[in-house]
Amino acid sequence: MSNTSYYFILWILCIVPLIHSLTPKSPIQCNKTICTLENSYGTWNDRKTCYALNVTYPTTEQQLRLAVSHVVQNNLKAKIVTKFSHTIPTLSCPLQNNHAFFISTEKYDSGIEIDAENLAVTVDSGVKLRELIDEVEKNGFSLVNAPYWEGVTIGGVISTGAHGSSWWGKGGAFHEQVLEISVVVPASKSEGYAKILRLDSHHPLFNAAKVSLGVLGAISKVKLSLEHRFKRSITFNFTDDNDIENVYMDHANKYEFADITWYPSRHTAVYRYDFRAPLNASGDGVFDFIGFQANSILVPESVRGAGVNVELHSIMLNLISTSRHTSFDPWPNLFSVSTNYILVK
Numbered sequence: 596m597s598n599t600s601y602y603f604i605l606w607i608l609c610i611v612p613l614i615h616s617l618t619p620k621s622p623i624q625c626n627k628t629i630c631t632l633e634n635s636y637g638t639w640n641d642r643k644t645c646y647a648l649n650v651t652y653p654t655t656e657q658q659l660r661l662a663v664s665h666v667v668q669n670n671l672k673a674k675i676v677t678k679f680s681h682t683i684p685t686l687s688c689p690l691q692n693n694h695a696f697f698i699s700t701e702k703y704d705s706g707i708e709i710d711a712e713n714l715a716v717t718v719d720s721g722v723k724l725r726e727l728i729d730e731v732e733k734n735g736f737s738l739v740n741a742p743y744w745e746g747v748t749i750g751g752v753i754s755t756g757a758h759g760s761s762w763w764g765k766g767g768a769f770h771e772q773v774l775e776i777s778v779v780v781p782a783s784k785s786e787g788y789a790k791i792l793r794l795d796s797h798h799p800l801f802n803a804a805k806v807s808l809g810v811l812g813a814i815s816k817v818k819l820s821l822e823h824r825f826k827r828s829i830t831f832n833f834t835d836d837n838d839i840e841n842v843y844m845d846h847a848n849k850y851e852f853a854d855i856t857w858y859p860s861r862h863t864a865v866y867r868y869d870f871r872a873p874l875n876a877s878g879d880g881v882f883d884f885i886g887f888q889a890n891s892i893l894v895p896e897s898v899r900g901a902g903v904n905v906e907l908h909s910i911m912l913n914l915i916s917t918s919r920h921t922s923f924d925p926w927p928n929l930f931s932v933s934t935n936y937i938l939v940k
């Protein structure tokens with residue numbers, strides 16, 4: 596063995612014990628008196644602490660119904676919280692008073708039933724998007740569309756209208772693939788204070804129940820349409836942004852999952868050529884979406900620092916002249932790109 600190889604192996608052996616990967620902690624932390632909820636950034640956009648007196652973790656639809664029943668019976672203010680809590684605004688924070696209560700879907704995440712004959716899958720609302728994708732793909736099916744980001748639960752995606760990119764068919768919004776939705780809503784005492792509504796597309800509440808921002812009840816199950824398994828071919832073309840205002844329509848018409856990332860200050864557009872490919876097509880299997888590349892922690896920290904500076908500067912200006920107002924936008928930190936980042940549907 597050469598000296599170089601020897602030192603290289605020694606170096607690897609030295610650094611391996613130093614590398615630790617940590618799964619994100621639960622967004623809900625409780626002590627003896629109170630539970631607090633954070634989003635995945637560790638701070639809400641209003642900078643306040645979100646709290647509740649208690650939390651429950653139902654594991655079945657019936658337990659979810661009992662949780663809502665408990666809330667109604669005791670006149671509590673509750674919100675559904677997920678394992679990820681990736682929302683930026685305080686959507687999952689209940690009204691802050693001495694009656695706030697969290698219902699978490701973190702442990703309500705096991706049900707995935709595929710109906711191959713009818714090209715459909717029914718899932719518990721706490722199921723994570725990645726687990727659902729893996730399960731349907733294993734069985735020879737694909738979801739028609741999905742958001743770019745897989746760190747979401749099915750309940751969270753549907754409640755917030757999260758989307759991928761497409762204007763073909765029903766478009767890129769995930770909730771457009773919902774065939775049926777079950778929601779636990781408050782009910783009368785004789786009904787046990789909570790009941791389960793099963794809504795299909797003919798029901799007048801169907802659309803409202805889908806993108807409800809968590810305010811119309813607790814989504815328990817969702818039935819989604821499937822397609823036979825397909826692959827996608829994705830190529831990024833970094834090019835001049837000339838004529839982008841005309842090119843984008845042709846681009847979106849031509850490619851089923853097209854999108855454009857536009858950097859106006861650099862006069863650059865990144866056209867994503869994204870379309871279905873035959874199952875026997877080969878590729879590297881890597882989804883190298885620009886927004887989710889690994890970054891040194893120094894990058895988001897310095898962007899965040901710059902944002903805080905802007906905020907402080909703005910506060911100073913406000914103190915001097917009350918006519919100015921600036922808010923702090925967390926998305927540029929998240930993606931580590933400038934605010935020029937635009938996703939075109």
Ligand SMILES: Cc1cc2nc3c(=O)[nH]c(=O)nc-3n(C[C@H](O)[C@H](O)[C@H](O)COP(=O)(O)OP(=O)(O)OC[C@H]3O[C@@H](n4cnc5c(N)ncnc54)[C@H](O)[C@@H]3O)c2cc1C
Nearest residue numbers: 677680681682686720743744748750751754757758809814
């Ligand atoms: C890095 C990153 C990338 C993202 N990329 C995209 C993207 O490509 N496209 C896009 O559209 N969005 C994107 N988002 C936004 C993301 O899709 C939403 O924030 C989504 O709501 C997060 O899902 P969640 O499971 O974490 O839900 P949470 O953030 O925990 O909850 C969101 C809301 O849904 C409610 N809710 C959740 N489950 C239920 C339920 N079972 N019943 C009733 N209400 C419920 C909550 O009460 C809350 O009001 C991204 C977010 C991040 C952090």
